[in-house]
Amino acid sequence: xxxxxxxxxxxxxxxxxxxxxxxxxxxxxxxxxxxxxxxxxxxxxxxxxxxxxxxxxxxxxxxxxxxxxxxxxxxxxxxxxxxxxxxxxxxxxxxxxxxxxxxxxxxxxxxxxxxxxxxxxxxxxxxxxxxxxxxxxxxxxxxxxxxxxxxxxxxxxxxxxxxxxxxxxxxxxxxxxxxxxxxxxxxxxxxxxxxxxxxxxxxxxxxxxxxxxxxxxxxxxxxxxxxxxxxxxxxxxxxx
Numbered sequence: 001x002x003x004x005x006x007x008x009x010x011x012x013x014x015x016x017x018x019x020x021x022x023x024x025x026x027x028x029x030x031x032x033x034x035x036x037x038x039x040x041x042x043x044x045x046x047x048x049x050x051x052x053x054x055x056x057x058x059x060x061x062x063x064x065x066x067x068x069x070x071x072x073x074x075x076x077x078x079x080x081x082x083x084x085x086x087x088x089x090x091x092x093x094x095x096x097x098x099x100x101x102x103x104x105x106x107x108x109x110x111x112x113x114x115x116x117x118x119x120x121x122x123x124x125x126x127x128x129x130x131x132x133x134x135x136x137x138x139x140x141x142x143x144x145x146x147x148x149x150x151x152x153x154x155x156x157x158x159x160x161x162x163x164x165x166x167x168x169x170x171x172x173x174x175x176x177x178x179x180x181x182x183x184x185x186x187x188x189x190x191x192x193x194x195x196x197x198x199x200x201x202x203x204x205x206x207x208x209x210x211x212x213x214x215x216x217x218x219x220x221x222x223x224x225x226x227x228x229x230x231x232x233x234x235x236x237x238x239x240x
Contacts, residue, residue, distance in 0.1 A: 060089050129174070
């Protein structure tokens with residue numbers, strides 16, 4: 001990453017109130033759905049839809065982060081705008097995954113408990129697959145929260161935490177493939193393939209840019225003040 005792009009990323013500070021009202025809206029939606037008395041079939045459709053939408057949002061989040069770190073965007077306001085959209089989609093993905101987990105409590109066919117959707121490897125139903133989804137959600141929350149801890153983490157620490165986005169994407173992908181009821185559907189396979197190809201393609205593009213990026217030039221030494229500059233020999237010669 002160039003110095004200008006790095007400074008541009010650091011200059012983008014958390015802004016907006018969506019980090020407050022968006023989780024509140026997701027929680028309200030989950031409570032409203034729980035009180036609606038929806039049937040088992042409707043609940044199962046909502047659970048599946050929330051999981052699929054969350055996975056698509058996770059993919060868009062990782063892809064947006066790679067676009068920001070690549071030199072595909074010009075330095076300045078366009079990069080800042082995409083950064084804000086990236087943050088919004090990141091929080092939207094977390095809220096969607098949280099809604100997906102909460103609606104699982106309403107699924108009486110499997111009968112998830114609160115512990116089983118909060119603690120990895122405690123589920124009796126496909127414990128590994130469910131644990132991968134739980135860890136992906138916790139990881140996404142940690143990466144999103146690191147934005148607000150950037151001043152304490154520093155740029156390198158913040159970037160190191162953000163590299164966890166690749167692990168989150170992998171966990172979410174395996175969670176969906178291993179536990180999703182629609183995994184074998186052609187349209188769902190198309191979503192997985194498009195997501196994996198997009199993230200891998202942008203990642204390879206980023207690696208190529210990092211390899212080809214020239215080393216930064218050394219800054220020239222500052223000129224000494226006029227009082228410390230050597231006096232030319234011609235100043236001591238007699239005129240004429």
